[in-house]
Amino acid sequence: MRKLLIAIVFACCAIIVFGQEISKNIQWRLNPILKSVEVNEDEKKALIVAIEKFQKNELTLRTSDNPNRNGEKELNSKRYLSEIQHILGKERFNTWRKPLKEKNNTPNSAYPIFVEDMFARDPYVYVDQKSKHYYMHLNDKQKIGLYKSPDLVNWVRVETTFEAPHDFWGTKDFWAPDTYYYKNKYYVFASFSNPETGMKGTSALVSKWLEGPYKPLVNKPITPEDWRCLDGLLYVDEADQPWLLFCQAFHSVPDGSGRIYAQKLSSDLKTAIEEPILLFKASEAPWAGTITHNKVRGYVTDSPFIYRARNGELLLLWSSFAKGPSRYVIGVARSSNGKLNGKWIQDEKPLNTEVDGGGHAMIFTDLNDQLRIAYHAPNKNARPKFYWLDDDNGKLKIRTSE
Numbered sequence: 001m002r003k004l005l006i007a008i009v010f011a012c013c014a015i016i017v018f019g020q021e022i023s024k025n026i027q028w029r030l031n032p033i034l035k036s037v038e039v040n041e042d043e044k045k046a047l048i049v050a051i052e053k054f055q056k057n058e059l060t061l062r063t064s065d066n067p068n069r070n071g072e073k074e075l076n077s078k079r080y081l082s083e084i085q086h087i088l089g090k091e092r093f094n095t096w097r098k099p100l101k102e103k104n105n106t107p108n109s110a111y112p113i114f115v116e117d118m119f120a121r122d123p124y125v126y127v128d129q130k131s132k133h134y135y136m137h138l139n140d141k142q143k144i145g146l147y148k149s150p151d152l153v154n155w156v157r158v159e160t161t162f163e164a165p166h167d168f169w170g171t172k173d174f175w176a177p178d179t180y181y182y183k184n185k186y187y188v189f190a191s192f193s194n195p196e197t198g199m200k201g202t203s204a205l206v207s208k209w210l211e212g213p214y215k216p217l218v219n220k221p222i223t224p225e226d227w228r229c230l231d232g233l234l235y236v237d238e239a240d241q242p243w244l245l246f247c248q249a250f251h252s253v254p255d256g257s258g259r260i261y262a263q264k265l266s267s268d269l270k271t272a273i274e275e276p277i278l279l280f281k282a283s284e285a286p287w288a289g290t291i292t293h294n295k296v297r298g299y300v301t302d303s304p305f306i307y308r309a310r311n312g313e314l315l316l317l318w319s320s321f322a323k324g325p326s327r328y329v330i331g332v333a334r335s336s337n338g339k340l341n342g343k344w345i346q347d348e349k350p351l352n353t354e355v356d357g358g359g360h361a362m363i364f365t366d367l368n369d370q371l372r373i374a375y376h377a378p379n380k381n382a383r384p385k386f387y388w389l390d391d392d393n394g395k396l397k398i399r400t401s402e
Contacts, residue, residue, distance in 0.1 A: 026051050028383075029116055036096040037088060046087045054080035058119060059381055077117055111154035113147070115384065118155065122303065122360045123374045123384035125152075126179035128210060132367055135210060136384070137161065137177035137188055144177045144190060146211060152366070152386045161212030162188065162205055169220055170194055170203060176303065176360065179210075180234045182242070186210050187269065189244075191230040192221070199225060202232025202246055204269050218270050223263070228252035231360075234269070235262075235306045235340075242269060243340065245304040245316075250282065256290075256298030257283040260318060262340045277341060279304075282320050285331050285346040289323025303360040309394040314338045319359030319375075322350055328357035328379035332396060352398055354378060363389060373398060 029051045033039070039047065057076045085093040126135040136147045136155075144162040149155040162177075164170065170192025177190040186207045193200040201221025205214035223229035223246050232246040242265040250258035261276040282288050282299035290297050302319040309315050314335040322329045329350035335342035352358055358377025366372050373389040376382035388399040 026055075029055070032116075033084070033088075033096050036099075037092040039088070039092075043087055047084065050080065050083045050087065053083075055381070058117070074112070077114075111149060111156045113155040113157065115149075115153050115155060115386070118383055119381065120384050121376045121382045122176040123376060123386075124176070124178040124362050125364045125372075125374050125386070126181075126210070127364055127367065129367075134367075135179060137179050137190075139174045139177065142172070142174055144174055144188065144205075144214070152372075158211055161207070162190075162214045164192075165216070167219065168192075168216060169197075169199065170201075171196075173200075176231050177205075178233060178362075181210075182234065182236065182269070183267075186212075186214075187217070187234065188214050189232045189234055191232065198228075200228040200230065200249070201225065202229060202244070204234075222265065222269070222272055224272075224276065231303045233304050233306070234265075237340070242267065244272065245279075245306065247301040247304065247318075250298030250300055251293050251296040253298075255281075255283075256296065257281040258299055258301030258320070260301050260304050260316070279316070279340070280333060280344045280346070284344075285320065285333075286348055287322050287329075287331065287346075287350055288320050289326050291321050291326065303362075305362045307363045309396075310391045311394040312338060313394040314340070314342070315394070315396070316344065317351070317361050317363070319361065327355070328359045329354075330359045330361045330375060334394075351396055352377075356380070358382075358385065370402070 026048055030047060033047060054076060058073065061073045061076060120138045123136055128135055133148045133150055134152055137144050138147060140160065143160050146158040146161045147155045148158055172193045172195060173191055175191040177188045180187045186209065188205040189202055190205065191202050199221065201223035203221050204217040206217045207214040222244060223232055228249040229246050230249060232244050235243045235245055237243060244263040244265050246261055248259040248261065250256050253259065259281050260279045262279055263276040264273045266273055282301045288299050290299055300320045305317040307315045307317060316333045318331050318333065319328060320331060321327065330352050332347040332351050333344040335344055354377050356378030358375055358379060361373055361375035363373050371389045371391060372386055374384060374386050377385050388402055390397040390399060
């Protein structure tokens with residue numbers, strides 16, 4: 001009886017899936033299989049049902065407080081792969097899976113987390129030329145965890161690199177941990193909040209080693225303490241002057257338009273010097289729309305990232321919600337004088353076009369000297385994306401394949 005009920009549920013899921021356009025989430029996992037092997041319509045339907053089942057289980061586990069959550073996630077992945085192998089058969093399954101496992105001659109047992117199985121937001125890639133690995137710090141339920149990969153496809157969780165001391169000012173969020181190497185030390189800049197004090201801002205964490213552990217550089221935010229700030233970025237200009245770029249939340253300003261500021265830092269990164277410089281407001285972008293948060297309507301600013309284009313232009317990538325239809329996207333602003341203090345001119349359209357949204361982007365050069373962009377997509381049930389990026393005289397274009 002139980003098996004019959006399960007079969008009915010799966011059949012209903014299949015009917016729903018095939019009664020409407022396949023979601024981007026399912027396409028994102030299905031397309032690599034279809035590109036690798038031939039399948040008939042019945043097999044395609046079975047694959048879609050298996051993918052949907054896996055993703056629902058993964059989302060449930062991701063938000064669970066179960067102490068054995070990681071073990072359950074691994075079991076869910078094994079069941080999913082077993083089901084795909086049953087649908088495809090061993091030969092076609094190996095045709096699809098083997099190149100992914102063997103890329104860069106990487107044993108899957110050493111890097112057991114396939115990138116398509118990672119539910120994570122705000123990816124920031126640190127490229128370590130010494131070890132020939134990519135590193136990402138990620139939010140891990142009031143902790144910060146470190147992941148590494150040789151190829152941006154297969155990943156392993158290294159360890160927890162930061163757990164807040166009992167007296168640390170920030171007790172919530174642990175958002176958007178970005179990794180930097182500056183003056184012979186490694187730093188992580190992350191966003192924290194404290195509901196009791198109302199404080200929200202960015203703190204710097206420091207370590208002698210890339211793989212940590214990290215500790216607070218100072219026990220307070222380096223963003224203005226009486227502002228509600230997030231997504232602080234370390235940027236060092238051509239004069240070796242460190243800057244903090246950060247966002248001010250839209251629901252904390254009178255006109256409801258989130259802001260992006262640049263703030264000079266001391267050479268040891270411990271203190272802010274001079275007053276923050278307002279770069280722009282979110283409402284200045286012609287494509288930007290509004291959202292409502294806690295009954296406050298306004299324009300979001302997220303994730304500033306500075307990039308010097310190949311034509312010499314200084315670009316600032318940032319994220320917000322587009323209008324018509326509303327979705328999370330990546331915007332590009334350009335400095336009129338090639339410096340932070342220039343007038344920032346917004347591109348007419350967002351950089352990316354995902355229907356389900358995606359953003360919080362950064363740009364890096366990979367181990368093969370290819371220009372890449374990292375961001376999460378879709379915005380709901382997010383996963384890290386590592387696409388190729390064309391820079392044609394300052395005009396950026398995302399490519400999903402090499």
